[in-house]
Amino acid sequence: MTVDTIHDKHDPLHPQLPYRIADSVNRAMGDVQLQQFVNAATTARDRGRVETCRDAFAERYDAVRRHAGDIKQHTLDHLDIYVEQFIDSATTAGAQVHCAASAEEARHIGIEIAKANECKLCVKSKSMVTEEIDLVSALEDSGIKTLETDLGEFIIQLDNDAPSHIVMPMIHKDRRSVARAFERELKTKYTEDPQQLTQIAREYMRHKFAQADLGISGANFLIADTGDVVLCTNEGNGGLTVSTPRLHIVYVGIEKIIPRLDHLPVFLKLLARSATSQPITVYTTILTGPKRELEIDGPKHMHIILLDNGRTDILRTDAREMLRCIRCGACLNACPVYRKVGGGHAYGAVYSGPIGAVITPLMKGLHNYPDLPHVSSLCGACFEACPVHIDIPRQLINLRRDMVTNRTMPLSGRLAYKLWAIVLKRPLLYRLASRIMALILRRMAQSNDSGWINKGPGPLGAWTAERDFPAPPSNSFRDWWNRHTGGQER
Amino acid sequence: MTTPTHTSQARHLGTDREVFLAKIRGALGAKKGRTITEPVPDVDESLVRLCQTDEDLPARFADRAQALGMQIHHAKVNELGAQIGNILEKHNCKEAVTSIAHQLLNKQVTEILRDLGTAMIDHKSTSWHDQQFDVDAGITDVDAALAETGSIIISSGAHRSRGSYLAPPLHIALVRTSQILADLIDYFDCKNDWLDEPNQSATVLISGPSKTADIEGILITGVHGPGMVHIIIIDDQSQSE
Amino acid sequence: MTIALFITCLTDNFYPRSGIAVVKVLEYLGHSVVFPQAQTCCGQPMYNNGYHNDARDLARRFLHVFEEYETIVTPSASCASMIREYYPTLFKAGTNERMAIEALSEKTYEFVEYLVRVQKVDLRSLGMKWKGSATYHPSCHLRSLGMHKESEQFIEQIEGIDLRPMANSEQCCGFGGSFAVNYPEISASMVRDKVADIKASGADTLVCNEAGCSMNIAGACQRQGVVINTKSLAEIIAEGLGLFDSENES
Ligand code: SF4
Numbered sequence: 001m002t003v004d005t006i007h008d009k010h011d012p013l014h015p016q017l018p019y020r021i022a023d024s025v026n027r028a029m030g031d032v033q034l035q036q037f038v039n040a041a042t043t044a045r046d047r048g049r050v051e052t053c054r055d056a057f058a059e060r061y062d063a064v065r066r067h068a069g070d071i072k073q074h075t076l077d078h079l080d081i082y083v084e085q086f087i088d089s090a091t092t093a094g095a096q097v098h099c100a101a102s103a104e105e106a107r108h109i110g111i112e113i114a115k116a117n118e119c120k121l122c123v124k125s126k127s128m129v130t131e132e133i134d135l136v137s138a139l140e141d142s143g144i145k146t147l148e149t150d151l152g153e154f155i156i157q158l159d160n161d162a163p164s165h166i167v168m169p170m171i172h173k174d175r176r177s178v179a180r181a182f183e184r185e186l187k188t189k190y191t192e193d194p195q196q197l198t199q200i201a202r203e204y205m206r207h208k209f210a211q212a213d214l215g216i217s218g219a220n221f222l223i224a225d226t227g228d229v230v231l232c233t234n235e236g237n238g239g240l241t242v243s244t245p246r247l248h249i250v251y252v253g254i255e256k257i258i259p260r261l262d263h264l265p266v267f268l269k270l271l272a273r274s275a276t277s278q279p280i281t282v283y284t285t286i287l288t289g290p291k292r293e294l295e296i297d298g299p300k301h302m303h304i305i306l307l308d309n310g311r312t313d314i315l316r317t318d319a320r321e322m323l324r325c326i327r328c329g330a331c332l333n334a335c336p337v338y339r340k341v342g343g344g345h346a347y348g349a350v351y352s353g354p355i356g357a358v359i360t361p362l363m364k365g366l367h368n369y370p371d372l373p374h375v376s377s378l379c380g381a382c383f384e385a386c387p388v389h390i391d392i393p394r395q396l397i398n399l400r401r402d403m404v405t406n407r408t409m410p411l412s413g414r415l416a417y418k419l420w421a422i423v424l425k426r427p428l429l430y431r432l433a434s435r436i437m438a439l440i441l442r443r444m445a446q447s448n449d450s451g452w453i454n455k456g457p458g459p460l461g462a463w464t465a466e467r468d469f470p471a472p473p474s475n476s477f478r479d480w481w482n483r484h485t486g487g488q489e490r
Numbered sequence: 491m492t493t494p495t496h497t498s499q500a501r502h503l504g505t506d507r508e509v510f511l512a513k514i515r516g517a518l519g520a521k522k523g524r525t526i527t528e529p530v531p532d533v534d535e536s537l538v539r540l541c542q543t544d545e546d547l548p549a550r551f552a553d554r555a556q557a558l559g560m561q562i563h564h565a566k567v568n569e570l571g572a573q574i575g576n577i578l579e580k581h582n583c584k585e586a587v588t589s590i591a592h593q594l595l596n597k598q599v600t601e602i603l604r605d606l607g608t609a610m611i612d613h614k615s616t617s618w619h620d621q622q623f624d625v626d627a628g629i630t631d632v633d634a635a636l637a638e639t640g641s642i643i644i645s646s647g648a649h650r651s652r653g654s655y656l657a658p659p660l661h662i663a664l665v666r667t668s669q670i671l672a673d674l675i676d677y678f679d680c681k682n683d684w685l686d687e688p689n690q691s692a693t694v695l696i697s698g699p700s701k702t703a704d705i706e707g708i709l710i711t712g713v714h715g716p717g718m719v720h721i722i723i724i725d726d727q728s729q730s731e
Numbered sequence: 732m733t734i735a736l737f738i739t740c741l742t743d744n745f746y747p748r749s750g751i752a753v754v755k756v757l758e759y760l761g762h763s764v765v766f767p768q769a770q771t772c773c774g775q776p777m778y779n780n781g782y783h784n785d786a787r788d789l790a791r792r793f794l795h796v797f798e799e800y801e802t803i804v805t806p807s808a809s810c811a812s813m814i815r816e817y818y819p820t821l822f823k824a825g826t827n828e829r830m831a832i833e834a835l836s837e838k839t840y841e842f843v844e845y846l847v848r849v850q851k852v853d854l855r856s857l858g859m860k861w862k863g864s865a866t867y868h869p870s871c872h873l874r875s876l877g878m879h880k881e882s883e884q885f886i887e888q889i890e891g892i893d894l895r896p897m898a899n900s901e902q903c904c905g906f907g908g909s910f911a912v913n914y915p916e917i918s919a920s921m922v923r924d925k926v927a928d929i930k931a932s933g934a935d936t937l938v939c940n941e942a943g944c945s946m947n948i949a950g951a952c953q954r955q956g957v958v959i960n961t962k963s964l965a966e967i968i969a970e971g972l973g974l975f976d977s978e979n980e981s
Contacts, residue, residue, distance in 0.1 A: 080514040099510035109503040152704035194705040206623040236700040236715020243652035265674035284695040296651035316517040377907025379871040400781030421785035430771040462912040466919030467950035477750035
């Protein structure tokens with residue numbers, strides 16, 4: 001059984017495959033209010049990022065991003081060595097490290113550990129990896145009640161909804177939906193006041209923390225030479241998750257490793273600024289194994305589940321740089337396409353936005369997500385935002401290349417480009433074709449005298465559905481040049 | 491695969507470690523036993539350092555900590571009682587947990603609380619686990635503090651509980667000026683030197699009160715952790731003392 | 732200096748006046764401009780859509796046509812970045828061909844970039860005047876060449892221009908080549924936002940240096956009945972210097 005089959009087709013993050021995006025795009029484009037909502041939130045975050053990063057790093061900002069990217073790239077290029085080193089040092093620190101090749105195996109390991117320890121109630125802090133492997137429903141199916149404790153994730157869990165942003169999971173929900181969910185599920189008095197809503201959640205969850213016997217978290221960084229697990233959170237639920245329950249399980253992808261503890265500042269300085277325009281997250285928790293004998297609190301046992309689940313497949317390709325990602329969400333906030341469709345779970349997977357458009361097809365197969373590499377204007381805003389300098393547009397193009405090479409692209413498209421290329425390789429043919437095209441376009445524009453085409457056939461029709469297309473003027477630049485110079489090159 | 495018994499001591503759940511590593515090597519085209527031949531990139535301080543060691547560190551620390559939403563108080567050692575008393579009174583705290591590794595400071599604070607008549611909760615008692623969520627305030631010292639960001643750094647240990655600075659709604663942190671470092675770089679270069687106890691399991695950098703902006707991006711403090719963090723900066727460096 | 736002009740498909744066929752302006756301004760600055768007649772397209776459409784074998788062939792062609800010139804200038808930042816950023820990735824590192832391509836990359840410039848960074852032109856010292864209100868759309872590729880701020884400062888040097896700030900000016904207009912026809916709803920929605928921001932600026936003229944963006948934005952303005960002149964910066968400069976003598980050139 002794989003992640004993809006245990007779900008009915010209504011789960012927007014684990015849809016039926018192959019996933020075609022058209023319906024979601026239409027739905028998202030139809031909800032103007034949601035678009036504006038998401039647009040406002042992401043634009044504000046993006047501006048905040050630019051401001052705080054410029055403020056801190058001034059003209060060094062780009063160089064810092066490159067530097068962080070270099071450290072991560074080095075780690076990935078030697079990941080076999082660093083994973084081995086991490087396993088050894090984390091084990092020395094007293095943690096138990098398990099290796100999971102797939103999502104299914106990762107779920108299985110966690111459930112086995114939880115069952116062996118007779119865990120009944122799990123408190124969970126926010127983790128994209130656990131979303132990726134769809135852990136919570138598996139835990140619940142095994143009789144382990146699991147509570148998302150990050151406020152956004154908690155609300156989403158109450159509403160049986162799905163996160164739509166890797167940092168701001170409920171960017172698509174407003175306070176009214178929170179108010180309704182709390183009234184319905186927690187039986188509290190209806191209020192739309194965010195302060196009061198937060199208070200309600202706080203009170204509800206505090207007692208759960210005390211009762212829970214299992215804490216599950218992700219990790220933002222793993223330190224190879226010390227075996228440390230680093231968690232960056234703002235609410236404090238991460239800290240409590242690893243403080244009150246007697247057992248702690250960490251789910252983490254192998255790409256989260258960095259070589260040494262002294263590398264950590266580079267990433268701490270970038271992560272929160274890129275994600276939420278804070279200089280550093282409120283809580284940066286560094287865990288070195290479970291509670292020591294003399295310590296007052298903390299879990300007796302700590303298990304770290306290292307996840308592959310397609311990461312080695314990415315490592316193998318020229319998309320390796322994608323694994324530098326520190327999940328800051330900056331590329332989502334910067335992306336004009338995400339701003340339009342992101343609120344509607346249009347990316348059909350756990351990872352959305354530019355990062356998702358690349359890694360989802362890589363992890364789950366291009367044939368399963370043939371549209372994602374194409375839903376981008378390649379504007380490059382993501383590349384400029386990325387704190388680890390991942391050339392996302394180039395990676396999108398490379399996926400398009402792979403689709404051409406493995407013939408996932410429809411034949412008609414391939415033929416059209418072939419024909420176009422044939423023309424472009426022959427200057428005389430190119431000039432002739434340009435002339436003919438210009439003639440045809442001018443003829444089409446004649447019907448309305450404006451010099452514009454307002455209804456075109458074929459692909460031009462998609463263009464003219466919403467905007468006019470210009471008719472070329474009767475003289476091209478080349479015509480002018482030939483008159484200007486009498487046909488000479490110089 | 492071994493089936494774990496009642497404790498969680500199963501070693502080999504999931505994929506065998508060698509198989510797992512071999513897959514990574516396969517993806518990289520690397521051989522088992524290879525070593526790193528290229529230099530590991532060092533942190534380029536000229537790019538990344540944001541606070542110089544010769545800045546006025548206590549001043550910058552206070553400034554940044556305040557910007558993060560924490561409240562700053564300055565105290566000489568003999569004024570500590572009044573400061574703590576003020577804060578506890580202002581927030582109507584009837585009981586507090588102390589979680590202080592520095593022995594002298596611990597003794598002092600204990601006396602202060604006794605004088606104030608504040609009930610002291612013992613985090614070493616068995617009832618602490620449930621009690622921690624009902625305590626009004628947690629008072630801790632710190633391992634170190636950072637001028638760069640205004641963060642305080644606290645490790646857990648035999649005298650400091652994780653819960654004491656996370657569970658109560660109010661956290662009072664005692665920072666000595668000699669503990670203030672310039673940059674994150676300076677701390678992580680020698681984290682262990684700053685630990686109050688060697689071989690501990692958890693260190694946290696705290697940079698403000700607990701925060702969330704999950705509901706419509708509106709900033710709310712005090713969602714899970716303390717909504718209020720007061721820092722008392724104790725000058726232990728001035729010559730005049 | 733002799734400059735080889737790479738005109739690009741869109742400017743050649745749809746925006747000849749912009750190409751003419753480039754020639755006139757470069758000549759005015761004392762350069763001699765040549766136009767290699769065998770040029771076609773840089774191959775960006777093939778590259779962006781994944782047809783990398785064809786893109787590589789076109790890169791070779793481009794190299795063949797332009798290799799001999801010491802400087803190549805093009806009015807399109809996206810074509811310039813195709814040549815500079817992406818051509819090298821199509822060839823194996825260390826090969827002679829790759830080295831030739833890299834040498835080509837190093838001498839290829841977008842027009843504004845060439846004026847600002849290489850020639851260090853200061854428009855104030857040229858004594859140009861251009862009267863009118865304008866707002867500026869820095870195309871994404873100009874931004875990715877790091878020219879966003881510099882190009883804006885360059886425009887501010889124009890005497891007489893009433894430059895109106897545009898909200899969200901850095902945001903993509905939604906063109907994206909095949910994206911505009913593959914996802915017309917998203918693309919159109921993006922350009923609607925852009926048009927709204929342009930309209931709100933109150934300017935009469937939109938300065939836009941990328942033919943693709945111009946097509947998209949002007950086409951959307953036309954559809955929505957928003958009256959605005961779309962011009963490239965080269966046109967503005969040429970007009971300001973009085974280089975367009977007869978109307979049959981415009
Ligand atoms: S790809 Fe870069 S910008 Fe996007 S989430 Fe990952 S690290 Fe952040």
